[in-house]
Amino acid sequence: MRFAGLRTLFAIVIVAGLPQVASAQTVGFADAIKILAASCGKDITAHCESASLANNGIMQCLDQNQAKVSQQCNADRAVVAGLIQARLAAQAEAPKVCQRDAAQYCKGVKPGAGHILRCLLKAEPSVSKKCNTAIDLAGYR
Amino acid sequence: MNKFILAGVSAALVMSAAAGSQAQTKLSRNEIINSLQGAQQEVDINADQIQKAAIENIEKYPGANSPQSLPLADKLASLRQFNIEITFHFDSATIAPESYEAVGLIADALHTPYLQGQTFVIVGHTDAKGARDYNLELSIKRAQAVREALATTFRVPGETLASVGLGEEQLRDPASPDAAVNRRVQLINLGYK
Numbered sequence: 001m002r003f004a005g006l007r008t009l010f011a012i013v014i015v016a017g018l019p020q021v022a023s024a025q026t027v028g029f030a031d032a033i034k035i036l037a038a039s040c041g042k043d044i045t046a047h048c049e050s051a052s053l054a055n056n057g058i059m060q061c062l063d064q065n066q067a068k069v070s071q072q073c074n075a076d077r078a079v080v081a082g083l084i085q086a087r088l089a090a091q092a093e094a095p096k097v098c099q100r101d102a103a104q105y106c107k108g109v110k111p112g113a114g115h116i117l118r119c120l121l122k123a124e125p126s127v128s129k130k131c132n133t134a135i136d137l138a139g140y141r
Numbered sequence: 142m143n144k145f146i147l148a149g150v151s152a153a154l155v156m157s158a159a160a161g162s163q164a165q166t167k168l169s170r171n172e173i174i175n176s177l178q179g180a181q182q183e184v185d186i187n188a189d190q191i192q193k194a195a196i197e198n199i200e201k202y203p204g205a206n207s208p209q210s211l212p213l214a215d216k217l218a219s220l221r222q223f224n225i226e227i228t229f230h231f232d233s234a235t236i237a238p239e240s241y242e243a244v245g246l247i248a249d250a251l252h253t254p255y256l257q258g259q260t261f262v263i264v265g266h267t268d269a270k271g272a273r274d275y276n277l278e279l280s281i282k283r284a285q286a287v288r289e290a291l292a293t294t295f296r297v298p299g300e301t302l303a304s305v306g307l308g309e310e311q312l313r314d315p316a317s318p319d320a321a322v323n324r325r326v327q328l329i330n331l332g333y334k
Contacts, residue, residue, distance in 0.1 A: 028245065028246075028249045029245040029246075029248040029249050029252070029295050030170065030242045030248070030249050031242075031245070033241040033242060034245065036241060037238040037239060037241040037242060041239070044238050045238070050233070050235055051235070052235065052236075052286060052289065053244065053286070053290040054286065054289030054290045054294060055289065055293045056293070084295070088296055091252055112257075113254075113255060113258070114253065114254040114255035114257075116254070117253075139249065139252075140254065
């Protein structure tokens with residue numbers, strides 16, 4: 001699991017270093033929070049057993065105990081928060097970026113229940129690079 | 142710097158190999174989506190009614206184990222749904238770290254356009270060990286904990302999520318009331334508002 005932490009750290013370093021590489025990946029919520037469980041699981045059990053995963057409870061507790069928790073956990077906490085944020089931002093962005101493609105290639109498709117997304121996925125070869133990238137970053141493919 | 146990049150690449154290889162070997166058995170976001178999508182347009186049942194049914198069942202048919210299944214059971218069974226095991230600390234509503242990933246998977250599913258705009262109820266269930274009203278309370282708190290984690294940490298729109306606890310009133314395996322399979326969290330699609 002240390003590998004996972006390292007790998008995502010690098011993903012972030014690469015994104016930060018080369019912002020023009022917009023296709024740098026984002027990860028899903030499950031993969032992001034898995035890093036927290038792997039890096040901080042023992043510390044959570046030891047110091048934050050009654051803290052809640054909700055309302056930033058775990059993060060706050062680990063923060064308060066940062067002198068006691070492992071180095072890996074201290075390093076990966078911010079990584080995990082950043083990954084969740086990145087995915088949320090990408091998902092908020094995708095419908096905006098794909099608006100024109102949807103209007104062009106999915107005329108008459110009823111919005112809702114993922115109909116537009118299904119249409120855009122099917123039309124992938126014609127869909128703009130920007131929109132295809134936005135769909136990838138949102139984790140919708 | 143080169144050394145670090147190499148480390149990154151080899152880590153990526155390890156990751157993809159692991160993902161490949163687990164693909165058959167591991168729960169995926171798409172399984173959750175497939176089970177939940179295609180809900181009826183209008184579902185004439187809400188979270189409060191489900192919760193009330195469980196409380197009434199305990200009052201009406203007291204005893205160690207319920208002799209009567211929930212009146213709404215058939216109706217609930219007809220809805221799009223998914224069962225997922227989430228581990229909590231013993232006798233507590235705190236989600237254990239080994240289940241963070243499972244909660245994240247639910248979030249991944251609920252954030253896709255396939256399920257957006259629909260409402261979901263998170264239903265907590267226990268096995269039949271212990272008193273029924275105690276189990277009911279615990280399951281209510283556990284379902285709430287999952288709901289809160291989804292709505293805050295993973296920003297699933299709170300207005301689309303309700304939670305109820307059914308304690309041991311709707312066992313998944315009534316033949317083995319104490320079996321672990323009964324301890325689960327169920328996601329039910331209540332359709333479009």
